[in-house]
Amino acid sequence: MVNQRWVLDLVERVGAVAQGATVTVPLGDGDPGQLVQNVGAWCARTGNELVEVRENVATVRRGRSPDPLAELAPDQVPGTRLWMYTNFDCNLACDYCCARSSPQAPRRALGIDRIRRLAGEAADAGVIELLLTGGEPFLLPDIDDLVAACTAVLPTTLLTNGMLFRGRRLEALRRMDRTRLALQISLDSATPDLHDQHRGRGSWSRAVAGIRTAHAEGFRVRVAATLPPEQTHQLEPFHTFLDSLGIAREDQVIRALAHRGVAEHGLELTIESLIPEVTITADGVYWHPVSADHPDQLVTHDLFPLHAAITEVRRRFTEHRARATAAAQWFPCA
Amino acid sequence: MSKPLIVGSVAYTPNVVTIWEGMRDYFADGPAEMDFVLFSNYARQVDALLEGTIDIAWNTNLAWVRTVARTDGACRALAMRDTDTVFRTMFVARSGSALGGLENLKGKRLALGSKDSAQAAILPVHFLGRAGLGPDDVELVRINSDVGKHGDTGRSELDALRAVLDEHADAAAIGINTWEAIGREELMPGAFEVFWESPTYCHCNFTVLAGLAEDRVEPWVDKLLAMDWDDPQHRPILEMEGLRQWVSPQLDGYASLFEAVREQEISIRW
Numbered sequence: 001m002v003n004q005r006w007v008l009d010l011v012e013r014v015g016a017v018a019q020g021a022t023v024t025v026p027l028g029d030g031d032p033g034q035l036v037q038n039v040g041a042w043c044a045r046t047g048n049e050l051v052e053v054r055e056n057v058a059t060v061r062r063g064r065s066p067d068p069l070a071e072l073a074p075d076q077v078p079g080t081r082l083w084m085y086t087n088f089d090c091n092l093a094c095d096y097c098c099a100r101s102s103p104q105a106p107r108r109a110l111g112i113d114r115i116r117r118l119a120g121e122a123a124d125a126g127v128i129e130l131l132l133t134g135g136e137p138f139l140l141p142d143i144d145d146l147v148a149a150c151t152a153v154l155p156t157t158l159l160t161n162g163m164l165f166r167g168r169r170l171e172a173l174r175r176m177d178r179t180r181l182a183l184q185i186s187l188d189s190a191t192p193d194l195h196d197q198h199r200g201r202g203s204w205s206r207a208v209a210g211i212r213t214a215h216a217e218g219f220r221v222r223v224a225a226t227l228p229p230e231q232t233h234q235l236e237p238f239h240t241f242l243d244s245l246g247i248a249r250e251d252q253v254i255r256a257l258a259h260r261g262v263a264e265h266g267l268e269l270t271i272e273s274l275i276p277e278v279t280i281t282a283d284g285v286y287w288h289p290v291s292a293d294h295p296d297q298l299v300t301h302d303l304f305p306l307h308a309a310i311t312e313v314r315r316r317f318t319e320h321r322a323r324a325t326a327a328a329q330w331f332p333c334a
Numbered sequence: 335m336s337k338p339l340i341v342g343s344v345a346y347t348p349n350v351v352t353i354w355e356g357m358r359d360y361f362a363d364g365p366a367e368m369d370f371v372l373f374s375n376y377a378r379q380v381d382a383l384l385e386g387t388i389d390i391a392w393n394t395n396l397a398w399v400r401t402v403a404r405t406d407g408a409c410r411a412l413a414m415r416d417t418d419t420v421f422r423t424m425f426v427a428r429s430g431s432a433l434g435g436l437e438n439l440k441g442k443r444l445a446l447g448s449k450d451s452a453q454a455a456i457l458p459v460h461f462l463g464r465a466g467l468g469p470d471d472v473e474l475v476r477i478n479s480d481v482g483k484h485g486d487t488g489r490s491e492l493d494a495l496r497a498v499l500d501e502h503a504d505a506a507a508i509g510i511n512t513w514e515a516i517g518r519e520e521l522m523p524g525a526f527e528v529f530w531e532s533p534t535y536c537h538c539n540f541t542v543l544a545g546l547a548e549d550r551v552e553p554w555v556d557k558l559l560a561m562d563w564d565d566p567q568h569r570p571i572l573e574m575e576g577l578r579q580w581v582s583p584q585l586d587g588y589a590s591l592f593e594a595v596r597e598q599e600i601s602i603r604w
Contacts, residue, residue, distance in 0.1 A: 015347055015488060015489075017348060018352065070566075
């Protein structure tokens with residue numbers, strides 16, 4: 001039998017709890033779809049939130065959950081920045097690479113056509129910055145065309161190990177738009193030891209040389225270090241060294257090593273613990289660049305339309321946060 | 335800097351804490367800092383106002399009437415919600431009851447809310463009197479839940495509606511806020527219909543004693559009236575408190591309640 005009093009019960013129970021708390025109200029028998037519609041209508045007019053109707057019992061939250069997207073800094077909102085993996089092969093085989101890149105890794109190139117289309121759709125979808133990464137993008141013979149397709153539309157950052165700025169690749173670098181492109185070069189330490197230990201002998205010297213070259217060519221250079229979490233407290237000598245290379249402090253990026261890819265240790269990063277940064281590879285759309293080779297963070301195989309992928313990432317992020325908030329509500333005590 | 339103004343409010347729902355913490359934060363950046371004290375009922379709050387424990391009381395209409403009576407008018411209202419200026423009592427019955435107005439209640443049972451609820455008890459009896467119905471004409475089914483909170487919880491009004499559904503009463507008198515909260519006729523189709531709607535009257539206001547210095551009151555009121563529905567920082571508080579805009583008080587809107595309290599010889603204390 002339909003319980004016609006559920007509205008009265010809802011008003012009374014919701015009024016007796018604090019904002020954000022949930023109440024349950026039996027709805028009696030009836031068509032589940034209709035019951036959801038009825039309680040949803042009540043919630044819509046009274047500014048409350050229907051959590052679920054299960055076995056004809058409604059769970060309603062007093063007030064509305066805060067919008068998780070509104071709580072993020074503007075540049076953290078998923079879809080504000082778009083990452084693209086240009087390729088997965090690399091001239092290095094770093095022992096902590098989250099993308100499992102190496103000279104033996106298949107290229108899996110995104111390609112100029114898709115990058116051009118993604119860049120175009122990105123601007124329309126509200127993206128304000130493009131980031132190209134790999135693998136090592138300078139292994140691609142058309143890297144300057146890929147970059148041009150991006151810088152023509154939006155400010156762009158190109159991640160590289162900085163070791164290949166010679167010959168035709170240096171010429172390609174020189175053709176890139178200095179006013180729209182920043183280079184982000186990987187360097188892990190102020191001296192060769194630590195860097196070379198993870199990335200290969202001689203790689204530190206060549207990376208430093210690459211930083212100097214990029215600077216000399218007039219590019220803005222960011223330097224990004226990947227460090228085990230326990231080493232992130234000994235940074236001052238590294239900052240001092242980067243200062244000596246002319247890298248602005250705001251362009252000195254320190255990232256904690258993630259337990260992803262071939263890394264044996266590092267931070268455990270899951271969809272629940274990561275604020276997403278929409279990431280495109282040749283295989284699909286991923287939650288975050290640190291997990292672009294991991295099925296657990298694959299969002300969809302469909303790269304297009306890009307706005308649909310961004311919408312889906314935002315939807316899932318909102319859903320995860322709502323679930324986390326609800327869990328905190330249900331288990332408030334240690 | 336002068337000490338914060340202390341605002342009293344009755345804790346009729348846990349949300350009151352959220353509301354007043356939000357209000358305190360809003361006022362924190364000056365020029366009229368405030369803090370708040372919660373009371374379990376309006377009698378204690380009015381006592382505290384008269385004793386000087388609080389500077390401002392967020393009063394119901396009955397608490398306002400009692401404050402006026404106990405101070406011989408040496409008090410004033412500072413502001414109210416836009417929704418307070420258009421409060422109404424709705425007389426509802428089962429759909430299809432064929433009740434067409436108050437006069438049709440003769441010989442019927444009318445469920446009323448808490449005896450200290452202006453909207454669900456005191457004013458309904460006043461309106462019956464204006465319609466020519468005396469104590470012997472209508473059987474009053476009084477539901478005195480949450481006495482002391484002047485009907486703020488709404489519980490007695492919901493119980494009055496349940497009384498109608500249970501056929502313990504033929505009609506119920508409830509505030510427009512409760513009628514809105516249950517979704518009017520729309521969410522319980524075939525359950526209730528309004529057969530008489532009262533003239534508008536005023537509900538809550540911020541009350542101060544006449545002696546509170548104007549240079550303390552004015553900046554507080556100015557800041558209050560500046561709360562903006564379109565400001566995302568302000569809106570959650572306004573939504574929870576049930577208004578879109580704070581407005582200047584409209585004292586004419588209390589005339590019917592002053593009259594009702596006098597007619598029904600309602601105590602000026604409880």
